[in-house]
Amino acid sequence: MQENVTRAVVFTLLLCLNIRLLNGESPPGKPVIFKCSSPEKETFTCWWKPGANGGLPTNYTLTYYKEGEDTIYECPDYNTSGPNSCYFSKKFTSLWSVYIIRVYATNKMGISASDERLVDVAYIVEPNPPKNVTLEIQQPEDGKPYLWIKWVPPTLADTASGWLLLQYEVRLKHEKAVEWEIYFAGQQTNFKVLSFYPGYKYLVHVRCKPDHGLWSKWSEEHSIEIPSDLNMNDETTWIFVAILSAVICLVMVWAVAFKGYRMMTCILPPVPGPKIKGFDTRLLETGKTEEFLTAFGCQGFPPTSDCEDLLVEFLEVNDSEDQQLMPSFSKKYPGQGVKFRHPDRDNDSGHGSCDSPSLLSEKCGGPWANPRTFHIPKVIEKLENLEANITCTWDPLNISTEGKIFNFHTNGSRSSTWPLPQPSQHKPRSPYHSTAEVCKLPMGPKAALATVLDKSVKDALKFSKSIEIGGEEKAVKKMEVESFPAKTEQDTAWLLPQEKTPFIPEKTLDYVEIHKVNKDGALSLTPKQKNSIDQTEKPQASEISKEYVKVVRVTDNNILVLVPDPRAQNKEAPRSLQQNQAEKDTSCFTATPSNCRLHLGGSDYLDPASLTHSFHGQFE
Amino acid sequence: MNAKARGSLLMVLLMSSLLLWKNVASLSHCTAKLAHQTTLPRLLEHATILSDSIHVLTSELCHDFTTLYSQDTDIFSVLRKRCHTASITTPSDKEEILKMKEKDLIILVIYLMRSWDDPLSHLMAQAVHLPEVPLNFMEKSQSIQEKIQQLLEGLKTMARQLGLQVTDYVDYAVWTELAPLNSDKGKDFTDAFHHLCHCLLRDTYKVDSFLKVLKAYVSHDRHK
Numbered sequence: 001m002q003e004n005v006t007r008a009v010v011f012t013l014l015l016c017l018n019i020r021l022l023n024g025e026s027p028p029g030k031p032v033i034f035k036c037s038s039p040e041k042e043t044f045t046c047w048w049k050p051g052a053n054g055g056l057p058t059n060y061t062l063t064y065y066k067e068g069e070d071t072i073y074e075c076p077d078y079n080t081s082g083p084n085s086c087y088f089s090k091k092f093t094s095l096w097s098v099y100i101i102r103v104y105a106t107n108k109m110g111i112s113a114s115d116e117r118l119v120d121v122a123y124i125v126e127p128n129p130p131k132n133v134t135l136e137i138q139q140p141e142d143g144k145p146y147l148w149i150k151w152v153p154p155t156l157a158d159t160a161s162g163w164l165l166l167q168y169e170v171r172l173k174h175e176k177a178v179e180w181e182i183y184f185a186g187q188q189t190n191f192k193v194l195s196f197y198p199g200y201k202y203l204v205h206v207r208c209k210p211d212h213g214l215w216s217k218w219s220e221e222h223s224i225e226i227p228s229d230l231n232m233n234d235e236t237t238w239i240f241v242a243i244l245s246a247v248i249c250l251v252m253v254w255a256v257a258f259k260g261y262r263m264m265t266c267i268l269p270p271v272p273g274p275k276i277k278g279f280d281t282r283l284l285e286t287g288k289t290e291e292f293l294t295a296f297g298c299q300g301f302p303p304t305s306d307c308e309d310l311l312v313e314f315l316e317v318n319d320s321e322d323q324q325l326m327p328s329f330s331k332k333y334p335g336q337g338v339k340f341r342h343p344d345r346d347n348d349s350g351h352g353s354c355d356s357p358s359l360l361s362e363k364c365g366g367p368w369a370n371p372r373t374f375h376i377p378k379v380i381e382k383l384e385n386l387e388a389n390i391t392c393t394w395d396p397l398n399i400s401t402e403g404k405i406f407n408f409h410t411n412g413s414r415s416s417t418w419p420l421p422q423p424s425q426h427k428p429r430s431p432y433h434s435t436a437e438v439c440k441l442p443m444g445p446k447a448a449l450a451t452v453l454d455k456s457v458k459d460a461l462k463f464s465k466s467i468e469i470g471g472e473e474k475a476v477k478k479m480e481v482e483s484f485p486a487k488t489e490q491d492t493a494w495l496l497p498q499e500k501t502p503f504i505p506e507k508t509l510d511y512v513e514i515h516k517v518n519k520d521g522a523l524s525l526t527p528k529q530k531n532s533i534d535q536t537e538k539p540q541a542s543e544i545s546k547e548y549v550k551v552v553r554v555t556d557n558n559i560l561v562l563v564p565d566p567r568a569q570n571k572e573a574p575r576s577l578q579q580n581q582a583e584k585d586t587s588c589f590t591a592t593p594s595n596c597r598l599h600l601g602g603s604d605y606l607d608p609a610s611l612t613h614s615f616h617g618q619f620e
Numbered sequence: 621m622n623a624k625a626r627g628s629l630l631m632v633l634l635m636s637s638l639l640l641w642k643n644v645a646s647l648s649h650c651t652a653k654l655a656h657q658t659t660l661p662r663l664l665e666h667a668t669i670l671s672d673s674i675h676v677l678t679s680e681l682c683h684d685f686t687t688l689y690s691q692d693t694d695i696f697s698v699l700r701k702r703c704h705t706a707s708i709t710t711p712s713d714k715e716e717i718l719k720m721k722e723k724d725l726i727i728l729v730i731y732l733m734r735s736w737d738d739p740l741s742h743l744m745a746q747a748v749h750l751p752e753v754p755l756n757f758m759e760k761s762q763s764i765q766e767k768i769q770q771l772l773e774g775l776k777t778m779a780r781q782l783g784l785q786v787t788d789y790v791d792y793a794v795w796t797e798l799a800p801l802n803s804d805k806g807k808d809f810t811d812a813f814h815h816l817c818h819c820l821l822r823d824t825y826k827v828d829s830f831l832k833v834l835k836a837y838v839s840h841d842r843h844k
Binding site for chain 1: 672675676679695699700702706710712713714715717718822825826828829832833834835836837840
């Protein structure tokens, strides 16, 4: 019986369905839930899209159930969110639990159900766009103008309680631009735009996103007209400054690169090494302090009374500007380079060019170990003694490559100077001079000097000694060795004032040849005929060989400027010596003075230059 | 001149040190409440940064995993299983959270985080058996674990500051899902992974939300 009824119902339904179909009516199509979102993480809404309605009015029903529960609920609100939507209010919203939602479409012909949609409200948060977007042009006094964009969070979002943390994004472009400039604004509700072009109309949008949610839609479009006369100079000013600096830097780099050396020497001049005249580190190392001290020219203390013997009778100074003794010192050999300039007033006065490095006395040790065989050191020694008689006080070094003045006190009250080559005329080659020494000659300087100069041809090879008078003695009486024979009454000095001595006339150089060197260390020189600088020429007369000359200085051209000794019989013009076979001997001076004997058998020429060089070589 | 400069510098140093000592002395006289209020916001700031990072990393981890194994996974079966931390009652909306006290929130967060220490270790240990390990899976899971530990440290400090005892937060949810992870069946294995991922994602989100609410509450409270 029941079966019959059921069959009848089914048949009827099928019949009706067929009739409906024949009428063109059909059940609804399958709806699709296309979106579910929550604007503030407290409520949410689902929207669906209906399917074909089948030509008949269709009802849509949304049902859901939660995970772990069996109860099926129907949508609480179909209207709030518009048609085809279901709004779940706070009461019906639970976070962190999955909703399984389904929509049914029902019409007369049938029912269609959508696919199940799984929704966890926490993951579908999509806020509304920010509101109240305002645009302003701000022009601070001490800065660039900027576009200031402000907004407020969307109405529903609860940012105050920390429930939603929103981050914002701004996009803007001017009207005619194609692409948007998008700027991330963080969690702040304002943004400053610094780069924009005056005179354009700018469009601005803002959107927001919660910390684990989705971006909102862009807000409404807001626009602002940037005034054309806006002062945007800061940037251009800085660009100008930057370009200028870059140009300047490039120029400097170029200058340095091309003229680097000169500039460097100009900016950072080379530091001159310390020079102590008369300072010989070798002596210091040997530990012979006495020798060391004597190297400074101070022999013993107090000075002996032999000074008088050592003083030459006269000191002839040739005021020839050309002939200057070169201080040919080396670092190591402080020497007692007796540098003196011989102002030669007479043509026939010999120019001794004494630009020899100092020949230390026997007491100096070092390369001058053998004073016996080497006369020059003796002379030096005598010079030292001479100076020793002068109250030798150690003065602080006055190292000066400028003209140094040898101060040679004569008679205590006067002082003679052993002039150094003028700096203006010659560049002092040797930076070293013996220590300044204040010495006073207790006796007639001339005699002493003469004595010295007797042997001083070799002295000429000595280094200049710069003795500087300190203190009140500063005012040095400069002796000028006038000529040969000089005025013994006067204080003669190898004068070379630091300034140019205008009274020293130019003198031509004459050549002399060394005839021999006597045991006293006197260098016998013969004047050399100008025409023949033949080195092998024997001296004409033995008398000539007796001629003494004094070494005045060594010129720049490595020429020993000698002055004939006043006691010499033949007054010959001083000649400059040329080096010859005596070079062998000279080389003795230079290379190994210790085994040097100044035996100039033949007429030998001394080239003080070679001496100088060799001495230089020695000392370096 | 040098001596003078040195002397003056010394004087300046002495004066400044005197002043500093004064400041320090004054600080030490602060009340306990003031000290607590000074450090709790900073701790919460740090904690929220950590919790945010933990959730982001977990999200990436799970996303990578899902992308690889989505076809194999039955979402519903994954969802139907409850997380092992479901036993911990947590608020499910804003009002409920706002009603909670600071202490309770801290305890809750500690609960949740402690419950994940064990499963995470196993997850990392068993990840090598996955048919296909997603990119940087191990690094991310390692990082998650480290950050959870750091977060727990901070939470315990906060608990002490709030006057909580260690015994107040010893509980945690025991994870008993080891068996599926050890199973040889591929589908069960990946399903277990999926389920763990899903639960971890949720719990890290909860922790992050709770802490952010707490942070806002604390900073708002002191500005009253």
